[in-house]
Amino acid sequence: MKTLLKRSLAVLCLICTHFFAHAQQVDLFKMQDSASAAEDKNKTERTLNTFYSTRLVTTQTVEITGKGSMDFRINHRFAPLNQGFYNLFGLDFVSARIGFDFGLSDNLMIGIGRTGTNKEGDGFLKYRILRQQSGTKNVPVTISLLGAMAYRGVRYADPTLNVKTKDRMYYTAQLMVARKFNEHTSLQISPTYTRYNRKLFLTGGAQDLFSIGFLARQKVSKRVSINAEYFVQTQRFDGTYNPLSIGVDIQTGGHVFQLHFTNSIGMNEHTFIHETFGSWGKGDIRYGFNISRIFTLGGKKNK
Amino acid sequence: MKQISILAVVTAFLFIGFQADAQKVFATRNGRITFESPTDGDVKAVNNEVTSRIADNGQLTFSLLMKGFKFKLAEMQEHFNDQYAESTKFPRADFKGNIVNLKEVNFTKDGSYKVSVKGDLTMHGVTKNVTVNGVVEIKAGKPTARGSFVISLKDFKIDASSVTEKVDVEVSCQYQ
Numbered sequence: 001m002k003t004l005l006k007r008s009l010a011v012l013c014l015i016c017t018h019f020f021a022h023a024q025q026v027d028l029f030k031m032q033d034s035a036s037a038a039e040d041k042n043k044t045e046r047t048l049n050t051f052y053s054t055r056l057v058t059t060q061t062v063e064i065t066g067k068g069s070m071d072f073r074i075n076h077r078f079a080p081l082n083q084g085f086y087n088l089f090g091l092d093f094v095s096a097r098i099g100f101d102f103g104l105s106d107n108l109m110i111g112i113g114r115t116g117t118n119k120e121g122d123g124f125l126k127y128r129i130l131r132q133q134s135g136t137k138n139v140p141v142t143i144s145l146l147g148a149m150a151y152r153g154v155r156y157a158d159p160t161l162n163v164k165t166k167d168r169m170y171y172t173a174q175l176m177v178a179r180k181f182n183e184h185t186s187l188q189i190s191p192t193y194t195r196y197n198r199k200l201f202l203t204g205g206a207q208d209l210f211s212i213g214f215l216a217r218q219k220v221s222k223r224v225s226i227n228a229e230y231f232v233q234t235q236r237f238d239g240t241y242n243p244l245s246i247g248v249d250i251q252t253g254g255h256v257f258q259l260h261f262t263n264s265i266g267m268n269e270h271t272f273i274h275e276t277f278g279s280w281g282k283g284d285i286r287y288g289f290n291i292s293r294i295f296t297l298g299g300k301k302n303k
Numbered sequence: 304m305k306q307i308s309i310l311a312v313v314t315a316f317l318f319i320g321f322q323a324d325a326q327k328v329f330a331t332r333n334g335r336i337t338f339e340s341p342t343d344g345d346v347k348a349v350n351n352e353v354t355s356r357i358a359d360n361g362q363l364t365f366s367l368l369m370k371g372f373k374f375k376l377a378e379m380q381e382h383f384n385d386q387y388a389e390s391t392k393f394p395r396a397d398f399k400g401n402i403v404n405l406k407e408v409n410f411t412k413d414g415s416y417k418v419s420v421k422g423d424l425t426m427h428g429v430t431k432n433v434t435v436n437g438v439v440e441i442k443a444g445k446p447t448a449r450g451s452f453v454i455s456l457k458d459f460k461i462d463a464s465s466v467t468e469k470v471d472v473e474v475s476c477q478y479q
Contacts (some may be wrong), residue, residue: 026326026328026358026360027362028328028357028358028362028363028364028399029362029364029366029399030357031328031356032354032364032397032399035353035354035366036366036395039354040394040395042366045391045394046370047383047386048381048384048385048390048391065380066376066377066380067377068377069377069378070377103377130422155386161341167322183391183392221464222386223386235395251382252388252465265309294376294378296375296376
């Protein structure tokens with residue numbers, strides 16, 4: 001009797017599962033929805049495009065030029081607007097930096113450039129240490145490191161100055177910490193160290209200089225953003241001001257146009273941070289623009 | 304003895320029942336979807352991590368992460384995600400459809416079957432009904448699906464008119 005009961009129970013169970021299986025037709029649509037939801041819960045999302053470009057106005061951003069890409073950049077700074085109509089509000093004079101940046105890997109880039117003012121040649125290396133991401137792994141900020149050097153090639157007429165090669169060298173180390181708060185707003189703080197091997201025609205300040213840069217980007221549409229950057233210096237050369245630049249980025253396909261107003265003429269770290277002789281208060285504001293064009297290196301493979 | 308025979312009959316019945324009703328589902332996580340602009344050959348990307356399922360009741364699903372599309376140009380990939388697909392806001396594209404001419408497909412018999420699949424494609428927050436013509440091939444009991452169709456980006460509210468207005472999409476999935 002006992003075994004009979006057991007068997008009946010087993011059969012009952014089997015029948016139940018049978019009907020259950022019948023009732024529960026597999027629905028791929030529901031299966032996909034639940035699988036996608038589960039997957040989305042477990043993924044880590046990397047933050048893209050904290051800034052449009054590797055420079056905000058003149059300052060380096062945490063961004064790295066894409067691997068295998070070359071970025072051809074031309075920066076222009078005109079003379080101050082307050083020179084009036086005779087100099088067409090500064091447009092008669094222009095200083096330019098022509099540069100080439102190369103993306104070596106996902107997180108490493110190098111760049112070289114030449115600036116007309118003071119005939120400076122420069123080179124830099126930028127490495128992204130940490131990337132902002134959210135999801136299962138949360139990283140709140142992107143961090144990059146910059147090492148830059150410049151050589152001032154201008155001829156000094158006075159032979160008694162006895163300017164040696166090492167006196168023409170300038171070095172900059174910069175830490176960049178940036179956070180993209182949402183699709184529109186990104187901020188960056190850049191503690192910076194700059195070394196002047198020799199102060200030529202500069203008084204005050206120091207040979208070892210510290211400063212902190214503040215960068216902000218506010219997107220106003222998908223392709224246009226308003227940018228501002230400002231540096232605070234711990235010590236300043238006599239007659240210099242803290243640099244402040246306000247600009248607009250316009251993004252079109254492979255180009256970025258950056259238009260801005262700034263009180264500094266320099267385009268290398270040591271010049272624009274520490275050798276800004278113009279003052280916004282006195283109207284020494286310059287119009288400037290950067291053009292960035294990205295090229296791909298390495299031919300057209302895998303068609 | 305009698306009980307055992309009843310049990311045997313019931314069990315046999317159950318098995319027959321399962322045989323007749325069990326739905327066969329085939330899946331893959333490495334499906335491949337590529338798209339290319341018909342006007343600019345550089346605008347080309349491939350996603351090799353498409354999740355797809357096909358069932359012999361005619362249901363067919365695809366799901367992919369927009370960030371899974373790999374371009375040759377890193378910059379182009381960033382622009383695609385940032386400005387066009389808006390992948391952070393709309394991370395996933397999704398398709399749920401049915402094989403219209405299911406009667407012409409025999410999942411248990413090797414062969415190549417032309418199919419027409421109709422369903423809803425969701426991308427960039429927009430859902431559109433699309434029809435895709437393709438081929439389902441059965442080989443050693445496992446199906447492979449291939450198909451191609453054209454997406455007009457305007458239909459999905461993706462403003463990429465400065466780059467391309469349409470993309471040719473190709474789908475290729477080998478199911479297990």
